[in-house]
Amino acid sequence: xxxxxxxxxxxxxxxxxxxxxxxxxxxxxxxxxxxxxxxxxxxxxxxxxxxxxxxxxxxxxxxxxxxxxxxxxxxxxxxxxxxxxxxxxxxxxxxxxxxxxxxxxxxxxxxxxxxxxxxxxxxxxxxxxxxxxxxxxxxxxxxxxxxxxxxxxxxxxxxxxxxxxxxxxxxxxxxxxxxxxxxxxxxxxxxxxxxxxxxxxxxxxxxxxxxxxxxxxxxxxxxxxxxxxxxxxxxxxxxxxxxxxxxxxxxxxxxx
Ligand SMILES: C[S@@+](CC[C@H](N)C(=O)[O-])C[C@H]1O[C@@H](n2cnc3c(N)ncnc32)[C@H](O)[C@@H]1O
Numbered sequence: 001x002x003x004x005x006x007x008x009x010x011x012x013x014x015x016x017x018x019x020x021x022x023x024x025x026x027x028x029x030x031x032x033x034x035x036x037x038x039x040x041x042x043x044x045x046x047x048x049x050x051x052x053x054x055x056x057x058x059x060x061x062x063x064x065x066x067x068x069x070x071x072x073x074x075x076x077x078x079x080x081x082x083x084x085x086x087x088x089x090x091x092x093x094x095x096x097x098x099x100x101x102x103x104x105x106x107x108x109x110x111x112x113x114x115x116x117x118x119x120x121x122x123x124x125x126x127x128x129x130x131x132x133x134x135x136x137x138x139x140x141x142x143x144x145x146x147x148x149x150x151x152x153x154x155x156x157x158x159x160x161x162x163x164x165x166x167x168x169x170x171x172x173x174x175x176x177x178x179x180x181x182x183x184x185x186x187x188x189x190x191x192x193x194x195x196x197x198x199x200x201x202x203x204x205x206x207x208x209x210x211x212x213x214x215x216x217x218x219x220x221x222x223x224x225x226x227x228x229x230x231x232x233x234x235x236x237x238x239x240x241x242x243x244x245x246x247x248x249x250x251x252x253x254x255x256x
Contacts, residue, residue, distance in 0.1 A: 003070055004120060004174045010073035013049055028146045028206045029115045031199065033059050039111035040064065043133065045098055046117030050078025057087040068094045068101045098129055103136040110138040115146040123182040127230030130191035143193060143211040148181060151204025159205045190230050
C-alpha cells in the first residue's frame with residue numbers, strides 16, 4: 001500500500017492547524033498532560049512535529065517514550081524538539097507504518113498517545129493496531145486519544161461537512177486513503193480497554209478521551225481479542241458503565 005505523505009505538511013502543519021481551528025486542537029491535545037506525571041513508558045503514535053511529546057517530556061522527567069511515525073520530515077522536527085529539551089536520550093524513534101510496528105517484547109507501556117492519528121485509519125485498521133499493541137500494555141495502562149467526532153443534534157451537519165472537507169483536503173495533500181472517521185471504540189474495547197473519561201470541545205466536533213486497561217488478566221484479554229470480531233458498530237461495545245462516563249453531548253452518544 002502506498003505510504004501516506006505527510007512530509008510536505010510537516011513545517012506548515014502547525015500554522016495550518018491554527019488557521020483552521022485556532023487553539024482548539026492544541027487545547028484538546030494538551031488537556032491531560034498534567035495528569036500524566038505517573039507514566040514511565042509511553043508509546044506515542046503519529047505525534048507529527050513533536051509538540052505534544054516535547055511538552056509531555058518536559059512535564060514528566062521520568063518518562064521514556066517510543067515514538068512511531070512514518071514521516072521523516074515530521075520526525076526531524078520532533079527530534080529537534082526533544083534535543084532542544086535535552087531529552088533525546090529518553091526517546092526511541094521508529095520511522096515506520098504504525099500497522100507494521102511491533103513493540104519490543106520487553107516493552108510494557110503504561111501510556112499510549114494517539115492525537116488526531118486514528119482518523120488516518122479505517123475501523124478495521126484501528127482494531128489491528130490496538131490488537132498489536134495490547135500484549136505490551138502494563139496493568140492499569142491508559143490510552144489518551146484526541147479525535148474529531150460527529151455529535152448528535154444541531155451540530156451534526158456542520159461537523160459532518162467539516163470532517164468531510166478535512167478528509168478531502170488530506171486525500172489531496174497526503175494521499176490519505178481513509179474516507180471517514182473510524183469507530184475507534186471498537187478496536188479499543190476489543191483490546192480490553194474501557195472508556196474512563198471523555199470531554200468534548202467545539203460542540204462535540206473534537207473529543208479528548210481516556211481509555212484504561214480493564215481488570216482482565218493478560219491471557220484472558222488475548223483470548224477475548226481473538227474470539228470477538230472487531231465489529232463496526234460502536235454502540236454494541238459500549239457497556240453501561242462506559243455510557244455513564246459519557247457527557248452525552250446534549251442529546252446522546254456522538255456518532256463517528
Ligand atoms: C494528522 S497528523 C497528526 C499529528 C499530531 N499527532 C497532531 O496531534 O496533530 C498524523 C500523523 O500521523 C502520521 N501517520 C499517518 N499515517 C501513519 C501510519 N500509517 N503510520 C505511522 N504514522 C502515520 C503522519 O506522518 C502524521 O505525522
